[in-house]
Amino acid sequence: MTGLARNTRLDRRGFVKALGGGVLVLVSAPGLGGPAWELEAQRRPYPSDINAYLHIAQDGQVTLFSGKIEMGQGIMTSLAQMAAEELGVDLDVMHVVMGDTASCPWDAGTWGSMSTRFFGPAVRAAAAQARLVLTDLAAEHLAVPRAALVVEKGVVYAKADRSRHVSYGELAQGQQITRTVGEKAVLRSVREFSVMGRSPKRLDGRDKVTGAAKYAGDMRLPGMLYARILRPPAHGATPKSIDTTAAAAMAGVTVVNQNGLVAALAADPELAARALDAVKADWDVPASTVDGDGIHAYLVNQAGEPETPVSEGDLAAGRSASARTFDVEYRTAYVAHAPVEPHTSLADVKDGKATVWASTQSPFGNQPQVARALGFQPENVRIITPYVGGGFGGKSAGLQSVEAARLSQIVGKPVMVDWTRADEFFNDTFGPAAVIRIASGVDAGGRIVFWDYQVYAAGGRGADVLYDIPNRRVRVYGGRDREHYHFFGTGPWRAPGANSNKFGYEQQVDAMARAAGVDPLAFRLANTKDPRAVAVLHAVARASHWTPQAAIRRDGRGRGLALGADAGAYVAHVADVVVDRATGAVKVEKIWCAQDMGIVVNPRGAEIQAEGGITMGLGACFSEEIQFQGGKIATKNFDTYGFTRMSWVPEIEITLVQNDKLDPQGGGEPGIINMGAVIANAIYDATGARMTRLPMTPERVLAEIRKV
Amino acid sequence: MRDTIRFTLNGKPVSLETDPARKLLWALRTDLELTGTKYGCGEGLCGACTVIVDGQAIRSCQMDLASVQGRSVTTIEGLAADGALSPIQQAFLDHDGYQCGYCTPGQIMNAHALLLNHPKPTRAQIVEGMDGNLCRCGAYRHIVAAIEAAAGQGRQS
Numbered sequence: 001m002t003g004l005a006r007n008t009r010l011d012r013r014g015f016v017k018a019l020g021g022g023v024l025v026l027v028s029a030p031g032l033g034g035p036a037w038e039l040e041a042q043r044r045p046y047p048s049d050i051n052a053y054l055h056i057a058q059d060g061q062v063t064l065f066s067g068k069i070e071m072g073q074g075i076m077t078s079l080a081q082m083a084a085e086e087l088g089v090d091l092d093v094m095h096v097v098m099g100d101t102a103s104c105p106w107d108a109g110t111w112g113s114m115s116t117r118f119f120g121p122a123v124r125a126a127a128a129q130a131r132l133v134l135t136d137l138a139a140e141h142l143a144v145p146r147a148a149l150v151v152e153k154g155v156v157y158a159k160a161d162r163s164r165h166v167s168y169g170e171l172a173q174g175q176q177i178t179r180t181v182g183e184k185a186v187l188r189s190v191r192e193f194s195v196m197g198r199s200p201k202r203l204d205g206r207d208k209v210t211g212a213a214k215y216a217g218d219m220r221l222p223g224m225l226y227a228r229i230l231r232p233p234a235h236g237a238t239p240k241s242i243d244t245t246a247a248a249a250m251a252g253v254t255v256v257n258q259n260g261l262v263a264a265l266a267a268d269p270e271l272a273a274r275a276l277d278a279v280k281a282d283w284d285v286p287a288s289t290v291d292g293d294g295i296h297a298y299l300v301n302q303a304g305e306p307e308t309p310v311s312e313g314d315l316a317a318g319r320s321a322s323a324r325t326f327d328v329e330y331r332t333a334y335v336a337h338a339p340v341e342p343h344t345s346l347a348d349v350k351d352g353k354a355t356v357w358a359s360t361q362s363p364f365g366n367q368p369q370v371a372r373a374l375g376f377q378p379e380n381v382r383i384i385t386p387y388v389g390g391g392f393g394g395k396s397a398g399l400q401s402v403e404a405a406r407l408s409q410i411v412g413k414p415v416m417v418d419w420t421r422a423d424e425f426f427n428d429t430f431g432p433a434a435v436i437r438i439a440s441g442v443d444a445g446g447r448i449v450f451w452d453y454q455v456y457a458a459g460g461r462g463a464d465v466l467y468d469i470p471n472r473r474v475r476v477y478g479g480r481d482r483e484h485y486h487f488f489g490t491g492p493w494r495a496p497g498a499n500s501n502k503f504g505y506e507q508q509v510d511a512m513a514r515a516a517g518v519d520p521l522a523f524r525l526a527n528t529k530d531p532r533a534v535a536v537l538h539a540v541a542r543a544s545h546w547t548p549q550a551a552i553r554r555d556g557r558g559r560g561l562a563l564g565a566d567a568g569a570y571v572a573h574v575a576d577v578v579v580d581r582a583t584g585a586v587k588v589e590k591i592w593c594a595q596d597m598g599i600v601v602n603p604r605g606a607e608i609q610a611e612g613g614i615t616m617g618l619g620a621c622f623s624e625e626i627q628f629q630g631g632k633i634a635t636k637n638f639d640t641y642g643f644t645r646m647s648w649v650p651e652i653e654i655t656l657v658q659n660d661k662l663d664p665q666g667g668g669e670p671g672i673i674n675m676g677a678v679i680a681n682a683i684y685d686a687t688g689a690r691m692t693r694l695p696m697t698p699e700r701v702l703a704e705i706r707k708v
Numbered sequence: 709m710r711d712t713i714r715f716t717l718n719g720k721p722v723s724l725e726t727d728p729a730r731k732l733l734w735a736l737r738t739d740l741e742l743t744g745t746k747y748g749c750g751e752g753l754c755g756a757c758t759v760i761v762d763g764q765a766i767r768s769c770q771m772d773l774a775s776v777q778g779r780s781v782t783t784i785e786g787l788a789a790d791g792a793l794s795p796i797q798q799a800f801l802d803h804d805g806y807q808c809g810y811c812t813p814g815q816i817m818n819a820h821a822l823l824l825n826h827p828k829p830t831r832a833q834i835v836e837g838m839d840g841n842l843c844r845c846g847a848y849r850h851i852v853a854a855i856e857a858a859a860g861q862g863r864q865s
Contacts, residue, residue: 072807072809202804206801207809209793209797209798209812210744210784210787210788210793211742211784211813214743215746215810217737268734269738339808339844340754340808340842342747342748387808387809389746389809389810389811390808390810390844392844420750421749608807611846611849612845612846614846615846637749638751638753643844644846645842646839646851
């Protein structure tokens with residue numbers, strides 16, 4: 001039951017035929033893909049109107065085909081749960097094929113906590129429709145009207161006489177039924193759930209604890225070579241001279257130097273690495289003095305004109321109505337995705353076709369990229385996505401797939417491009433450093449009446465206004481798509497933008513509460529009527545036994561609170577910290593998180609995702625920061641890029657706030673968004689020091705404590 | 709430059725005619741086609757390549773084949789006897805001690821060696837023993853729970 005389909009590429013008709021007998025349900029849910037989807041529909045002969053296939057085989061086994069990928073977030077299991085629930089089968093007959101461009105329907109990519117939110121409804125609709133199709137077949141077979149039938153575990157029974165029954169497998173015998181459905185279907189209600197809303201063992205678990213799970217780097221083809229690729233000393237550097245003579249003279253080594261791609265290849269990756277070391281290269285490196293300390297002023301200066309997604313009321317009136325105003329600048333650092341699996345692809349280019357096993361969040365994005373690089377039509381490129389060893393937003397660009405495919409085309413053999421850790425830090429598309437400037441004001445009654453928010457480089461996600469503020473403006477400068485803005489690649493990093501925006505946002509709210517002498521929880525509750533925000537605030541307060549406290553503790557122990565919304569979910573966090581005033585070291589003792597994510601498909605999976613976000617967020621809080629000067633990346637391995645270790649992890653308590661009126665919302669990202677603010681607010685409570693810069697290293701904490 | 713390296717791998721004798729300076733990690737992954745042991749950093753900083761040599765957890769990306777001569781190596785593939793999961797594997801499965809799964813073989817091998825040396829580890833011993841094995845997905849608390857369960861002193865995670 002792995003995600004590795006190995007059949008050859010088929011068009012839709014061929015695919016349907018190859019599945020043989022059985023019942024095939026094709027799901028068409030318009031609007032799932034957005035503009036990219038429309039573009040894709042024009043470009044490809046492949047059925048772009050289809051989001052998912054569901055196949056019921058003659059042995060009763062059910063296979064879901066999805067262009068999504070499994071990178072640890074558990075959707076292989078949760079998507080199967082949704083299908084099994086609506087179809088009326090046990091989870092153990094479910095199989096999931098993911099991320100194979102030859103057998104799975106087109107998908108924009110696995111990101112943005114969208115799999116469950118947007119793809120989930122399509123899967124449920126398909127399965128619900130399949131259940132109707134099968135029940136109709138059963139009605140015919142048993143000569144009992146549909147209304148008098150009931151489905152249990154893949155068997156259709158006559159309600160009046162349970163000895164009369166027929167299984168899905170039997171119904172699929174000799175059939176070749178294809179149905180296409182839209183979004184409309186009667187779905188089972190939360191009360192009826194028997195597979196959804198539970199936490200079964202993950203379908204990928206056994207493979208992962210036995211080492212049997214295959215990742216791109218574990219694929220093997222006869223005659224394959226490993227490539228080590230020459231990287232410039234800095235982004236923007238150009239080669240003055242490259243001498244590959246010594247490398248090419250090494251036994252068993254093939255050297256490539258074509259159109260900027262310089263690589264040493266060998267059957268043994270260590271030999272390839274030694275050969276690359278023997279390549280002599282001289283570079284022109286553009287001079288730059290901008291580093292981690294100077295980057296924030298640089299980003300502000302280079303930002304250009306803003307977009308203004310929010311503008312309401314009268315800012316000048318808001319400012320003058322304020323009893324106190326606050327002008328604060330918050331800064332964040334470039335952060336790496338740092339999945340333990342580096343970007344990896346194995347490419348086999350031959351006979352005018354390319355097959356690429358890729359560690360990617362976007363197989364259907366890699367496909368045209370590889371095709372362009374090879375001069376192929378996209379349909380002659382097949383991307384297969386085995387298990388992905390972590391993505392966090394960093395595995396969407398397909399550079400390593402393009403490198404592998406080009407090298408395979410050049411050398412005429414299968415080529416594995418498995419980035420070294422240094423390659424990974426050099427080529428990663430970092431979460432951008434950002435600046436958040438907030439001017440805000442609170443009136444004498446403790447109401448936020450003025451909010452003028454500017455964010456640079458992080459983008460607008462999470463910058464929306466959650467509180468009831470009459471006079472407000474949000475300006476977004478140098479958004480994520482701005483080109484030539486950074487010295488190196490940047491891109492989405494788990495809850496992109498939201499984690500940076502909330503760092504400033506929720507500290508500003510905290511600062512206003514503290515200055516007004518109001519308990520931070522009471523202050524937030526007084527300033528929002530949003531029922532979901534109120535619900536998560538109450539839930540996290542209950543879980544953490546929140547006791548109202550107007551004045552800060554300042555005794556080295558502190559408690560922080562933060563509120564946010566992301567990917568359709570609402571989250572509130574509370575953190576307890578202990579600050580060592582002598583060293584600036586912060587120990588997090590416990591974190592509570594209350595999350596409303598609508599209907600919960602898999603409660604344990606949802607908790608684990610929230611916990612993963614919290615754990616990852618701790619690294620960004622305390623130590624994650626790319627060291628650079630201009631395009632030169634000094635960070636090369638984990639010794640200089642510390643992320644959360646086991647010893648840092650506090651107690652974590654997740655509360656899922658029941659909200660069964662709402663369809664399932666995102667779960668992979670919301671848990672991380674408040675981490676910077678909740679920790680900073682706790683440090684403030686403990687010390688009176690306001691931490692406006694991420695990461696909050698001991699040196700920076702100490703420096704701020706000394707200013708108090 | 710070539711030499712004959714003989715050692716025991718998952719209970720069976722193996723012999724490689726190769727350069728003894730090569731690292732065990734790559735010999736396992738290429739010559740021996742045991743891909744459960746993963747590359748993560750190449751400098752012994754992340755633990756994804758952890759295997760057990762003579763009862764001790766070692767970073768296979770740092771150990772050359774010359775040092776493996778005559779010794780006994782266990783990889784993730786050698787833990788499950790005849791398809792039955794070992795107690796530590798079962799505990800990782802039961803307690804969700806993984807997410808993407810990529811660091812998992814290294815975590816399990818490190819935990820297995822920890823339990824060989826401390827059959828009843830304290831929480832502090834677990835954290836100290838496991839702190840060099842990085843998990844970017846954040847499965848740490850579940851890994852602790854799995855190790856405690858495998859040691860027969862578990863509580864629910």
